[in-house]
Structure formats: C-alpha cells, structure tokens
Amino acid sequence: MAETELISAEALSKRFAANLVLKQVTLSVTKGEVVCVVGPSGSGKTTLLRCLALLETPSEGRVTMSGETISAATSDATIKRAAKAVRADIGMVFQHFNLWPHMTVLENVIEAPMRVRGADRASAIESAEALLEKVGLSDKRDAYPIRLSGGQQQRVAIARALAMNPKVMLFDEATSALDPELRREVLLVMRQLATEGMTMLVVTHEMGFARNVGTHVVFMDHGEIVEEAEPETFFTQPQTDRARRFLQQFED
Amino acid sequence: MTSYQFRWDTIPQNFDFLMSGMQMTLLISAITLVLAMLGGLVIALLDMSKYRAARAAGLTIGEVIRNTPILVQLLWVYYVLPIFLGININAFTALVVGLSIYSSAFIAEVYRAGIQAVPVGHREAAQVLGLSPSQTFMRIVLPQAVRMTLPPLAANFVQLIKYSSLGAVISVGEITRRGMELSASTFRPLEIFTFIAVVYFFICWPLAMGIRYWEGRLARR
Ligand SMILES: Nc1ncnc2c1ncn2[C@@H]1O[C@H](COP(=O)(O)OP(=O)(O)OP(=O)(O)O)[C@@H](O)[C@H]1O
Ligand SMILES: [Mg+2]
Numbered sequence: 001m002a003e004t005e006l007i008s009a010e011a012l013s014k015r016f017a018a019n020l021v022l023k024q025v026t027l028s029v030t031k032g033e034v035v036c037v038v039g040p041s042g043s044g045k046t047t048l049l050r051c052l053a054l055l056e057t058p059s060e061g062r063v064t065m066s067g068e069t070i071s072a073a074t075s076d077a078t079i080k081r082a083a084k085a086v087r088a089d090i091g092m093v094f095q096h097f098n099l100w101p102h103m104t105v106l107e108n109v110i111e112a113p114m115r116v117r118g119a120d121r122a123s124a125i126e127s128a129e130a131l132l133e134k135v136g137l138s139d140k141r142d143a144y145p146i147r148l149s150g151g152q153q154q155r156v157a158i159a160r161a162l163a164m165n166p167k168v169m170l171f172d173e174a175t176s177a178l179d180p181e182l183r184r185e186v187l188l189v190m191r192q193l194a195t196e197g198m199t200m201l202v203v204t205h206e207m208g209f210a211r212n213v214g215t216h217v218v219f220m221d222h223g224e225i226v227e228e229a230e231p232e233t234f235f236t237q238p239q240t241d242r243a244r245r246f247l248q249q250f251e252d
Numbered sequence: 253m254t255s256y257q258f259r260w261d262t263i264p265q266n267f268d269f270l271m272s273g274m275q276m277t278l279l280i281s282a283i284t285l286v287l288a289m290l291g292g293l294v295i296a297l298l299d300m301s302k303y304r305a306a307r308a309a310g311l312t313i314g315e316v317i318r319n320t321p322i323l324v325q326l327l328w329v330y331y332v333l334p335i336f337l338g339i340n341i342n343a344f345t346a347l348v349v350g351l352s353i354y355s356s357a358f359i360a361e362v363y364r365a366g367i368q369a370v371p372v373g374h375r376e377a378a379q380v381l382g383l384s385p386s387q388t389f390m391r392i393v394l395p396q397a398v399r400m401t402l403p404p405l406a407a408n409f410v411q412l413i414k415y416s417s418l419g420a421v422i423s424v425g426e427i428t429r430r431g432m433e434l435s436a437s438t439f440r441p442l443e444i445f446t447f448i449a450v451v452y453f454f455i456c457w458p459l460a461m462g463i464r465y466w467e468g469r470l471a472r473r
Contacts, residue, residue: 048359053380054379054380055376055379055380086381087380087382088381090380091380092377092380092382094373094376094377096373097378098373098374098376099372099377100374100377100392100396101376101396102395102396102399111381111383112381112382112383115383115387115391116381116382116387117380117385157377160377160381161381163381164381164382233380
C-alpha cells in the first residue's frame with residue numbers, strides 16, 4: 001500500500017484567521033484510485049484540494065507525494081525543491097475553468113508543456129491535438145475560450161491539465177458552474193479518464209459519478225473527514241447521522 | 253454684440269502661426285505620454301513592492317500629485333525646482349516635466365487596475381501547471397493587463413492635449429499661447445479662441461469616441 005501511495009494529506013489543518021477550516025485531515029490517494037470527496041458547502045473540500053495542489057500552505061501537517069514532503073506549515077529548502085520537482089505532476093481542474101482568455105484553445109494547452117517541460121512547439125502541438133481529439137474538441141483548436149460553451153471550456157481545461165502528463169488529477173466541482181445539460185459531456189470525459197487508470201481526487205456534488213465511477217468516497221463536514229468507504233457502502237449504509245442527513249438532500 | 257463685425261479672415265492669415273502652435277501641443281502631449289508611462293511604471297512598481305518603505309513612498313507620491321492642482325505643480329516645477337536644484341529650466345522642459353509627473357500618478361493607477369483586473373484564478377491555473385512567477389506575470393498577467401490598459405492610456409493622451417494648454421501660463425509656444433499672442437496683436441480674441449476651441453475639439457473628440465468604442469469592445473470580450 002505505502003509504495004503505491006501517490007499523494008496524501010497527513011494531519012492537515014488549515015486556519016484562515018480565527019477560522020479553523022481543516023481539522024487534522026488525513027487522506028491518501030493510491031495510484032489508479034478515483035477518490036470522490038463529498039460534503040456540504042463550506043466543509044473544507046476546496047481548501048483541502050488547494051492544499052494538495054500547493055495553492056495553500058497548511059497551518060499544520062503536511063502534504064506528501066510518493067512519500068516525499070512537498071508542503072508543510074514551515075517550509076525549508078528540501079521541501080521547496082521537492083515541491084518544485086513534482087508541482088507539474090499534480091493537475092488541477094477548477095470550478096470556473098480559468099482558461100487564459102488571450103490565448104486560443106491550442107495555445108492554452110501547449111503553454112505549460114513548452115514553458116515548463118521545455119517541449120518544442122511541434123511536438124507540443126501534436127500532443128495537444130491528440131488531447132483535444134480525446135475531449136472532443138479538435139474543431140475548436142483555434143477558437144478563443146470566449147467562443148466556447150462552459151462545457152467546452154471545462155473540457156479544454158482538462159486537456160490543458162493532461163498536457164503535462166500529471167500523475168494525479170484534482171477536480172474541484174468541475175461541473176458545478178455548468179448548466180445541467182452541459183455537465184454530461186464533462187462527466188463523460190472524467191469517466192473516460194478514470195477508465196484509463198488516471199489517479200483522481202474529485203470533489204463533486206454529482207452523487208451518480210461518485211457512486212458509479214469512484215473507487216472510494218470521502219465524506220467531509222466542518223473541516224473533518226467524517227466517513228470514508230467504498231461507494232456502494234457509503235450510499236447504501238452511511239454510518240453517521242451527518243452523512244445520512246447529507247445524502248437525504250439528493251433523494252427525490 | 254449684434255453689431256460685432258466678425259473678422260474670420262484673421263484665422264487664415266495667421267493659420268501657419270496657429271498650426272505650428274498645434275504641432276507644439278501635440279509634440280508636448282506625445283513626449284509627456286511616453287515619460288508618464290515610464291514614470292507611472294515606477295510608481296506602480298513602488299505601490300506593489302514587497303517592501304513597506306517602497307509602498308509608502310509610492311503611495312505618498314501618488315496622493316500628493318493627485319491632490320494638488322496641476323497648475324500649481326507646473327508653477328512649482330518652473331519657479332521653485334530650479335532654485336532647489338540650482339539649475340535653469342526652460343519653460344518647455346518645465347511643462348513636459350510637470351505634466352509628466354502629474355500624469356504618472358494617474359497612469360500608475362491605470363497599470364495597477366489593469367493588473368488587478370486579471371482574475372486570480374488565471375494566475376493559479378498557471379501556478380498549478382508549473383509556470384514560475386515571472387513566467388506567469390509575463391505570459392498570463394501582462395498581456396491581459398496591457399490590453400485593458402491601452403484605452404485608458406489613450407484617454408490620458410487626450411487629457412494631456414488639453415492640459416498642455418496650461419503651458420501658456422509659463423509662455424510655452426503651444427496653440428493656446430499662440431492664440432493669446434495673436435489676440436494681443438490683432439484684437440480678435442473671439443475669432444481666435446473660438447477657432448482654437450474648435451481645433452482642440454476636433455482632435456480630442458474623435459479620439460475620445462474611438463476610445464469609448466474600443467473599451468466597449470474589450471468589455472465584451
Ligand atoms: N481564502 C480564504 N480566506 C478565508 N476563509 C476562507 C478562504 N477560503 C475558504 N475559506 C473558508 O473556509 C471554509 C471552507 O471553504 P471551502 O471553500 O473549502 O469549502 P467547500 O467545502 O469547498 O464548499 P463549497 O461546497 O461551497 O465549495 C468556508 O467557511 C470558507 O468561508
Ligand atoms: Mg468548494
């Protein structure tokens with residue numbers, strides 16, 4: 001288990017001023033797993049993901065990648081070096097896509113491989129085209145993000161993250177900003193990725209996705225992990241009142 | 253007033269004299285714009301510095317400039333600064349320096365607004381993909397900020413065309429000064445200053461309309 005453990009949070013706490021948002025969260029994602037994080041609004045899901053993506057520094061605890069510490073409350077040169085080395089191995093997809101509006105779809109996708117990995121333009125374009133094909137957007141290659149629907153923008157954002165060949169992909173409510181009819185196309189891409197064996201940590205309100213695609217469900221509330229189980233077990237036999245109350249919202 | 257005899261021929265008779273003043277006006281405005289773009293950058297960098305002392309300096313300079321009249325600043329540069337520095341400053345230099353300092357403070361705000369208008373998520377996306385802070389600034393923030401900055405910079409140019417008329421007070425030979433000189437010798441202030449106002453208007457107005465259109469297009473992006 002320990003050898004295949006890819007990214008993990010160890011006793012991670014995060015405080016914003018007096019507000020303790022994450023309380024000693026320990027979570028690890030093993031290679032090939034699709035861990036879905038669910039929980040009510042404000043429970044700290046985004047903050048957890050942002051800590052793992054190195055966008056926030058934890059107040060206590062640490063983040064490790066393949067066993068090496070890449071983020072901790074007090075950082076030293078070793079941690080900084082380790083973080084720099086693996087930074088691009090952690091892909092993240094945001095709720096609001098965050099495509100760069102002054103670049104075309106293709107330029108968005110090739111930017112990081114060229115600048116960070118030092119890929120030459122021709123090979124970066126070749127890989128980018130393959131990725132755009134995969135997310136079904138080959139014909140949008142030269143379009144600017146503004147011309148795309150939300151679902152298309154999010155698929156470009158996924159392609160952009162994949163272009164770095166990440167070892168793990170973090171998704172923060174990738175479909176929440178989309179109209180219901182556009183969610184499916186994004187969920188399908190995510191599902192395909194999971195099928196291909198991508199290691200994923202997915203914060204989502206899509207219970208169907210968590211149940212059908214997830215290999216593991218983590219339920220968070222008030223900054224803590226309250227339950228952790230196989231999807232079937234979590235959805236059919238939740239162990240706590242908090243989880244039961246949370247799941248009731250999705251029944252109709 | 254009804255018996256006033258218009259002598260519009262005053263204008264064509266002195267057209268070249270007035271137009272050379274207009275050239276001077278545009279030259280001053282253009283030089284000033286370039287200097288103020290650089291000065292604005294300095295103030296903006298001070299404002300956004302990680303050093304508290306630099307930020308305090310940038311802030312103070314900006315506040316002083318924005319909250320004192322431009323005419324007083326010009327007179328100060330022309331009459332007081334030479335005493336402090338123990339040098340001679342001709343009127344042209346004083347005007348350019350004074351206008352540049354004044355404009356710098358506003359352009360610094362333009363830069364700052366442009367940079368702050370780039371959503372933080374765009375920077376975070378770059379950071380997660382591994383772009384360094386300087387790559388993120390050069391490739392993601394700056395191109396977007398510049399695009400947003402160009403219309404307000406053009407608007408500043410229009411301001412400068414108008415403010416350069418203050419040079420008349422310290423006898424810089426731009427168009428307003430030329431008008432004053434001409435009306436003193438011809439006793440035709442009505443025709444002359446009406447004509448000068450019209451010239452200013454037909455230079456500034458199309459620029460202002462163009463900028464408004466340009467900003468509208470950017471807003472729709
Ligand atoms: N930068 C910040 N500064 C201060 N407080 C913050 C910051 N980011 C998050 N918080 C607070 O942390 C708590 C958890 O927020 P977080 O966004 O992680 O929750 P979430 O589970 O992702 O919620 P949602 O489902 O609404 O996205 C909230 O109370 C939020 O207000
Ligand atoms: Mg969230």
